[in-house]
Amino acid sequence: QVQLVESGGGLVQAGGSLKLSCAASGDSVNRYTMAWFRQAPGKEREFVAGIRWNSANTYYADSVKGRFTISINAANNTVSLQMDSLKPEDTAVYYCARRTSGTSWYGSMLGDFGSWGQGTQVTVSS
Numbered sequence: 001q002v003q004l005v006e007s008g009g010g011l012v013q014a015g016g017s018l019k020l021s022c023a024a025s026g027d028s029v030n031r032y033t034m035a036w037f038r039q040a041p042g043k044e045r046e047f048v049a050g051i052r053w054n055s056a057n058t059y060y061a062d063s064v065k066g067r068f069t070i071s072i073n074a075a076n077n078t079v080s081l082q083m084d085s086l087k088p089e090d091t092a093v094y095y096c097a098r099r100t101s102g103t104s105w106y107g108s109m110l111g112d113f114g115s116w117g118q119g120t121q122v123t124v125s126s
Helices: none
Strands: 003-007 010-013 018-025 034-039 046-051 058-060 068-073 078-083 092-099 113-116 120-125
Touching: 003 092, 018 034, 018 092, 018 120, 034 068, 034 078, 046 068, 046 078, 058 068
Parallel strands: 010 120
Antiparallel strands: 003 018, 018 078, 034 046, 034 092, 046 058, 068 078, 092 113, 092 120
């Protein structure tokens, strides 16, 4: 069973940057698609960014495209999310997730991911 632990959240002004990290233990991220989701107060958890384990494919929600960059270091079992040009609407708890095994590597729905971290808070002030 994999354990996922996020770090790097905090308070930042609009226009600033943060880098989130997700460390996996107990199992590998190799051969899995990894993703970041976020959940703002009173809202449903939503997909932010995903990456295939070999970095061959990355994909993003339209709301973060061009501002966020997801990367994976399979050797270190870590996944990162570089967040630039942050906006107040990016304020949320950010979660790292590992896709369940399936017929397709792609996934962006909550049900596509079976392992989750505890989340890290990101607050963007205006």
